[in-house]
Amino acid sequence: MAGEFVARSLEETRFWSRIMKEHSLFLRLGFRCEDTQLINEANQFYSIFEAIENRANAFTLGTDPSVIRRFNEEVHNAVSHIWAFKRKVLGLILSCKLPGGNNFPLLVDHVSREANYFRNRLEDLNMGRMEPLPDAIIDENVFFLRIMADHAKFISHLLDPSERSLVEQANNFSEEFDSLLFQARELDFMRPQSQTVPLLDQFLDQNRVSVKSLRDFKKTARDLIEACRIKSIIHPLLADHVFREAEHFLVIIDLFEASLTGQSAG
Template sequence: MKEHALFLSLGFTFNEQKLIEEAQQYIAIFEKIEEQLAGYSVNSDPRQIQAFNSHVYQAAVSIWGYKRKVLGLILRCEIRTNNYPLLVDHVSREAAYFAKRLKELNEGKLQPLPEAIIKENVFFLKIMADHAKFIGHLLDPSERKLVEQAREFSHDFDQLLYQAIDLDSMRPQSETPPLLDQFLDQNRVSVVSLRDFKKTARDLIEACRIKSNIHPLLADHTFREAERFIEIIDLFEENLTNGTPTPGQ
C-alpha cells in the first residue's frame, strides 16, 4: 500500500499538489504501520493483533477510497496524469483484496471452501495480466524484443483468466471444482515464467541497461507479487493434497 501511494504520487503533474500531498500522507501512514508491525510476534496477545488488524483495515479502506477518487477524476478528464486508469483501478483492487483479507482474519475465516481457490486465482491472474500490460507500455518503444515479450505474457494471462472464469462457471455447486490440480499446475508454470521475466527486467532496470519509464521499485514490486502468487498456488496444492485447502494468510 505504501508503494502504491508512492507510484501514484510520481505520476501526478506538478499542479496536482493536493493529490500528491494526500499520497504522501498515505506513505507516512503505512510507514508507521510497518514500524508498529515490528513490535508484534507470533506470541503476541491475540486481542492486540485483532486491534492492530482493525487499524490496518481502516487504513486499507481509506487508501482504497483515495484510489477510486483518483480514478474518477481521470475518467472524467478532470485531471491529467501519467498514471494509467487501469493502473489506478489495479492498485484499488489490491487495496480491496487486502482489506477483505484483514476482515476475514479478524472474523476467524481462515479456511475457504474449495471453490474459493478459483476466485483467488482469478484475482491474481488478472493482476499478472495487468502487470504485463503495464510493462509493455512503460518500456521504451525501441526495446522491441522486451515489449513483444510483455505483450505475449499479457495475451497468455488473459487466456488463463478467461479459462479460470469458465472453470468457475462449470463448477457444481458446493463441490470441489473439476481438474483443480491441473488448473493450478498450469497457472504455476505461467507465473514462474512471468516471474523470471520480471526479475530479469528488474535487474536490467536497476543496472540502467534498458530504456523505460519504469521506476526500479515498481519493477521489484511486480516481481514480489508474482512470487506471492506462486507461494499461494503452492499452499493451495499442498492443502488440497491434505484435503483442507487454505489460502496463504
C-alpha cells in the first residue's frame, strides 16, 4: 500500500503540476499590459509549479511515504492558492473590471475546476480515501467529459473564423460532449441502481470512442498549429496542453475498464 501511495501521488503531481504551471502562462497571456499585478502573480505561480514539477520528477518510487505525504501537503497549499487566484480573476472579469482582456470567463472557471480537482485528489491520497469503483467511474467521467466539452468550445472560438471546416468540427465535438455529459449526469442521478457492470462497461466504451476521436482531432490541430498551417490565436502549448488532457482521460478510462472487468489495462 505504501508503494501504491507513493506511485499514485507522484503520478498525480507530475501531471497536474505541469498543468497548473501552464495555466499560469495562459492566464498571463490573456491579461492586458496594464494588469501588472495580475501578471506578476501569474509569473509567481508559474515559478512555484515549475519547482513543484521538478521536485516531483526527482522523487522515486522508493521515496519514503512520509516524505511524499509532506510534499503532498505543500502542493495542496500551493494549489489552494492558485485556485483562489483563478477565482479572483474570474470575479474581476465577470464584474467588468478587466475590459479588453483575452481570458474567457469559461476558461478561467475551467482552470479553477481543474485546480480544485487536483486539490481534492491530494486530500484523498493523504487521507487514504478511495471511492468505491462504481462511484469513481461516474464522478471522474462527469468531471472529464465537461473538461473535454469545454476544450472543444475553446478551440472553436480561438480558431480564425475563416477556418470553417475546423470550426465546424470543433462545434460538433462540443455538441457531442455536451450530450455525453448529460448522459453521464443522468447515470449519476440514477445511482445506485444505475451502477451495474453492464451499464458502466457500456458507459466507458462509449466515452472511450468519443474521447479518442477528440484526442485525434486535437493532435491534428496541434500539429497544424505548430507547423503554422492554419490560422488561429491558439498558442502551440495550449494545443498540446488540451491534447495531453485527453490522453490522460483515456488512461483513466482504460484503468477503470480493467478494474471493472478484471482485465489488464492496455
